[in-house]
Amino acid sequence: MPESRAALLQPNHLTTRSDVLSRPSPVPAASxxxxWHFDVALPGMPLKGTQETEFGRLLYVGIAPREPRRSDNRPSNQNLRKRIHNHYRGNASGSTLRLTLGSLLAPELG
Known part of the structure; x- marks a missing residue:
């Protein structure tokens, strides 16, 4: 298994929400x-092709920073700490993960 895939499927540790939002955060300000591993699948969540791990089901992989936009070639000011923090504290317009989770939970939560 390639090293990067193994690191995603078998991480050395998991970082919790409280860890991410603590100061100082253990999440590096780096690319x-x-x-994201989930221990419970949400209603309507497609699971085909996903991986079950000892930490739950791997359902989301993100990257930070993104590639520079082709239109202006500016580098991103994002990093791992900012991206992961945004998934927890931001809004759905800035997080594909939050938007997807919100869409899947909307029927259940009304």
Whole structure:
């Protein structure tokens, strides 16, 4: 298994919401790839092709920073800490993960 895939499927540790939002945050202000493991599948969540791990089901992989836009070639000011923090505290317009979770939970939560 390639090293990057193994790191996503078998991480050395999981970082909790309280860890991410603590100061100082253990999440580095650097570029990288991150993964979200869920211990419960949400209603309507497609699971085909997903991986079950000892930490739950791997359902989301993100990258920070994004590639520079082709239109202006400006580098991103995002990093792992900012992206993951935004998933927890931001809004759905800035987080594909939040938007998807909100869409899946909307029928259940009304």
């Amino acid at each position: 990288g790839i991150y993964a």
